[in-house]
Amino acid sequence: MVGDVHRRIAREFGTPAVVIDLDVVERNIARVQAACDRAGLANRPHIKTHKIPALAMMQRAAGAKGITCQKLGEAEVMADAGLDDILISYNILGVEKVERLGALRRHVDIAVCADNPTVVDGLPRAAEIAGRPLPVLVECDTGRKRAGVETAAEAVELAGRIAASPGLEFAGFLMYPQETPASWAATQRFLDTALAGLRGGGLAPRIVSTGGTPNLASLGQLAGATEHRAGTYVFNDRMMMACGAATLADCALTVLSTVVSRAGPERGILDAGSKTLTADPGGGLDGYGLVLEHPEARIKAFAEEHGFLDLAACNDRPKVGDLVRVIPNHVCVVVNMVDRLIAVRGSEIVGEMPVAARGRIG
């Protein structure tokens, strides 16, 4: 059964409500900062998880060197709120984006990534608008097959192209190893080969950045790394628990939901559907969330405002009107669904926190 604070949230704000516990958030921030400090790496948390300037400020106050954003709209909101030293881990492309980037670069310490010549060739215009150099990192793929050049030779070539472009500064390499020793070893070989290749041209990376909350367990394993970008750790979720990167006590965010229907003995409906919890499968998890009050319940499917509960395995089944808390599969996409989070500290309601950087085009 949910506690008194959650009944008060339902009474005051209604459900479904996305609730964060700032005490847990602070513990998560402190733990990851300490891990980066121990490894001798700068901490550059990825704010795509929370999109809230006040939380980025807490990460900075705890010792983070700067922040990571995944799109320009996020960086603009963070910069407006006074955050500086921003890395956008994305290819910024197209006249509209390049012009916005240039305007932002005028007054903000910001760097971007590129994994191909077309992106590099568009960026000098941003530096021109800014009136000062733009740092650019080469994004490198070391096995994950998402963004990033696939070979060290391409990385070296692209670094040279950046260095030779008017207004651009080659700033380093951005990497996102998979969560395996083999991938970290491959990342080391990639980096060592790229560094050797750079020497001939007199270039050297100022930044070698790794990423990912699950990869926090591997901090310090990449010789030459200078910083780490983790995002999800600030709240954690069912995926982070599944991979061992978090415990239940580390989960700062729950979706407070009401059981609105119990049309059959083995089924029920939550008022949190795909427009709240999202259909994110969490990398193959069973169901769409963990119901803390009924862990044997399975959120088996969604309508937009319905979360369909399979209660067959539950001895204790919820009644219509019961409140439950759900740990979502993937917390980053859930925060992106709502305009504000409800913040608590243990049993005290702190208030609403606007998700200021959500809803931006690019």
Add this chain to the structure above:
Amino acid sequence: MVGDVHRRIAREFGTPAVVIDLDVVERNIARVQAACDRAGLANRPHIKTHKIPALAMMQRAAGAKGITCQKLGEAEVMADAGLDDILISYNILGVEKVERLGALRRHVDIAVCADNPTVVDGLPRAAEIAGRPLPVLVECDTGRKRAGVETAAEAVELAGRIAASPGLEFAGFLMYPQETPASWAATQRFLDTALAGLRGGGLAPRIVSTGGTPNLASLGQLAGATEHRAGTYVFNDRMMMACGAATLADCALTVLSTVVSRAGPERGILDAGSKTLTADPGGGLDGYGLVLEHPEARIKAFAEEHGFLDLAACNDRPKVGDLVRVIPNHVCVVVNMVDRLIAVRGSEIVGEMPVAARGRIG
């Protein structure tokens, strides 16, 4: 290759941009209104698809009797914009919601649904706040196994409970048959049995409401039906095409996206990821969207701001910087991701339309 209007949208608004063509929207609205008229049914479009008062006004102007909302927050926004005759096809439950419902009912012609006694027993408080009766429909499940009582006997019992509750008016039955002749036949048996059961108590439904865009093909098949609720038809999507409820020419909404990376010959990355297109599987479709300029491309997976393209089957493969239009699997959840849509009429940009009713808690 995308046309000039899409290049201008990218230039002015950036990507990913969610674009609707109002000419297609108007055709869709007129076609479905005509279908309801032909069947002698009132048209009560479900606004959860667009969440935009101006589009609801277009639906009303074309002949819709009223609108359907899936949550109170949507109804509040629509009522504020001047929409009346609103049906919330949902169990409204909990003190916070019941009080908001009562406040709304003071000045708006609004009805709600119930599928269980707990919900019914909470609603008299809303009527009391409103100072006038609240119409309540019994939601009936006729095989879909989502919300709704499972038997006609339960429907009759709940109708009696509503009629006997202070301030509540039994208004009718809400149904959502599956898209099969067998389900429509089962719905007819359910309704006939419920109607027979009601006669003893002197009750009769004022409204018998069916729903769903795919079910537009079955309009007129339920004797006793008075109205139909369809939502998705206003924009349509890949799911509607897959089930035959729409053609490509009926799809009014596309997500304009930029190819930001081509790290390997058989793969590419769009700037529309799970935070734009959503991970909605569209009821088992292959991939997460139809790329109009490269229909052989498969959007095979997402990161939050990355749409991963499998280009193996493409003879003509996109370059970095190319613009493409994506028809999403499920349009209703995509609209819910963004604060505004970009409206066009053919090759003319009309402007931005705020998605006014998104982001509400419940």
